[in-house]
Amino acid sequence: MRAGDALPPLTVTVEPAALRTMAALLRDPNPIHLDPAASAALGFGRRLVVQGPITLGYVQTMLVAFAGGADRVLGTRARFVGAVYAGERVVAGGQVTEVRADGVECAVWLDVERPAEVVRALDGTARIASPDRPVRP
Amino acid sequence: MREDELRARVGHRFPGGRMRVEPDVDRLVRGLVGAPPSECGVLHPTVALLVAQDGLGVELEELFALFGSSSAEGPVLGEWAVEFARPLRAGVEYHVRAVVEDARRRSGRSGPFDLVTVLIELCGPDGAVHAEVRPGYVFRRPG
Numbered sequence: 557m558r559a560g561d562a563l564p565p566l567t568v569t570v571e572p573a574a575l576r577t578m579a580a581l582l583r584d585p586n587p588i589h590l591d592p593a594a595s596a597a598l599g600f601g602r603r604l605v606v607q608g609p610i611t612l613g614y615v616q617t618m619l620v621a622f623a624g625g626a627d628r629v630l631g632t633r634a635r636f637v638g639a640v641y642a643g644e645r646v647v648a649g650g651q652v653t654e655v656r657a658d659g660v661e662c663a664v665w666l667d668v669e670r671p672a673e674v675v676r677a678l679d680g681t682a683r684i685a686s687p688d689r690p691v692r693p
Numbered sequence: 694m695r696e697d698e699l700r701a702r703v704g705h706r707f708p709g710g711r712m713r714v715e716p717d718v719d720r721l722v723r724g725l726v727g728a729p730p731s732e733c734g735v736l737h738p739t740v741a742l743l744v745a746q747d748g749l750g751v752e753l754e755e756l757f758a759l760f761g762s763s764s765a766e767g768p769v770l771g772e773w774a775v776e777f778a779r780p781l782r783a784g785v786e787y788h789v790r791a792v793v794e795d796a797r798r799r800s801g802r803s804g805p806f807d808l809v810t811v812l813i814e815l816c817g818p819d820g821a822v823h824a825e826v827r828p829g830y831v832f833r834r835p836g
Binding site: 566568574577578581582583585586587588594598599607608609610612613614616617619620624625626627629630631632633634635636680690 | 718721722723725726727728731733735736737738739742743746747752753754763764765766768769770771772773774775776777780803
């Protein structure tokens with residue numbers, strides 16, 4: 557593993573039902589995730605806005621696969637820079653930026669594939685355990 | 694909400710609480726974010742947000758109200774950070790404590806907004822902090 561290595565991407569189409577389940581799990585009453593009319597009234601068009609924990613979750617799933625397990629993810633930091641809507645196809649990706657004794661630093665992101673363009677929805681960094689480091693208890 | 698009122702919320706402590714995530718909740722979350730089931734009881738990193746938010750001791754609507762907003766105004770998660778000192782595990786009870794760490798008024802393409810960062814610490818049965826979670830909530834304000 558070295559700086560510049562690409563993390564294998566994860567491509568997913570966001571199922572609308574996932575938004576309802578996540579809203580229930582988070583007890584999140586925000587109507588932009590559940591009600592197209594409310595979403596339109598707040599400037600998002602008649603589209604359901606995917607919750608941040610779902611979009612971030614795709615990135616973390618991609619990261620867990622690359623790191624070799626959830627116990628090897630030491631931290632993540634992300635900014636949500638654009639909305640993702642239910643039904644859209646997204647790609648979680650990343651790149652190794654630095655390999656150190658105490659961990660591997662990565663840039664991570666989530667892009668939305670729209671008919672005319674690819675739009676970045678999430679931008680962040682992550683730190684995973686070095687490949688030669690034992691799994692933490 | 695005036696900017697001085699916003700800044701005065703920094704240091705506000707939430708009631709906190711105790712949280713335990715059962716394996717089926719982890720499995721459900723993994724299904725939502727395209728991850729295979731856990732084979733060793735370690736929770737998917739996204740579950741840390743559920744533990745943190747559930748352990749605040751208040752409903753999200755109460756958190757929004759603290760900043761003069763409500764879900765009807767469409768506040769969103771603008772940032773997120775988590776640091777794991779140890780992996781979180783299913784079936785383990787975590788003591789959750791939380792405080793408003795930062796609250797700032799900013800200006801963006803769509804007008805002014807407030808960014809509120811909450812530090813949520815998940816402490817394990819040994820009393821040590823196993824994870825620090827920092828959700829950043831965005832409240833849009835009238836221009």
